[in-house]
Each structure stands twice: as C-alpha cells, then as structure tokens.
Amino acid sequence: MSVILPPDVSTVDTEDGMVLLNQRTGRYWQLNANGAQTLRRLLDGCTIEEIASGIAARHQIAPDQVHNDITRVIAQLQKAHLLEASR
Template identity: 60%
Template sequence: MSVRLHPDVVTTDTDDGTVLLNERTGRYWQLNATGGQVLRQLLDGHAAPRIAAEVAARHHIDHQRAERDVAAVIEQLHAARLVIA
C-alpha cells in the first residue's frame, strides 16, 4: 500500500521527532523519533512488516510488540487524516 501525506500537511523534523502541521486547520501533531521514522519509511514506500522488523531490531524489542506499535502509528496517522493511501 502506498502512503502519502495529505496535501494540506507539512512536516518538520525536530530534535525530539517530527511535527506535522495541517495548514488548512492549523492543527499540529508531534511524533517521537520512532514515530517519525515510521512515517518516513511509509512515505518511502516500505510496508508495515518491514518497518516493524527494523523497529524491533533497532530497539531490541519483541517483533510482535513492534508490529502492534507500528500498526498503532499507522492507524493514528490515518485517523487524524495526516496521510492518505
């Protein structure tokens, strides 16, 4: 599944992660460093299982936990209408 930012959303990387701003509504969201990495990989066309594997390896966590965490980030990005498929 290909994911892209909603046309009204811009991002900025910070020391703490990534900030997303919906320029139309003025609402913004902040992702921690891991959430920002998940978003970047999604935008680069990587699938959730691959992203989860990288998160698990990088943070030395159980793969199933990484899968749940990545799925939660993706769900929240969609629910907030920050990304579209």
C-alpha cells in the same frame, strides 16, 4: 500499506523527531525520533513488516508488538487527517 501525506499537510523536522501540521484544519501531531523515522520509511515505500523487523532487532522488542504500534499510530494519523492510504 502505502501511505502519503495529504496535500495540505506539511512536516517539520525537530530536534526530537518531526511535527506534522494540517494547514487546513490546524491539527498537528508530534512524533518522536522513532516515529519520524518510521513515517519517513513508510513514505519511502517500506512495508510495516520491514520497518517493524528493523526496529524490533535494534531494540530487542517482539516484531508483533512493533507492528501493532506502527499500525496504531498510522490509524491515529489517518483519523487526524494527517496521513492517507495511497491508491
């Protein structure tokens, strides 16, 4: 799944990760360091599977669980209009 930030969404790196802000709606979302790294990699074109595999290996977690977590966060960000599937 390829994703993009909508034009009215900006990001700011923080000490603990990243904040996304929809400037039109005022909705925002804070991501921890893992979430920020995951979003950056998604925006760079990496697949969920590639990201999940790397995180699972580093943290000794089942890749399926990481994949599900990433998919869930993507869905939440899309619902909040902070992320879109690219076409």
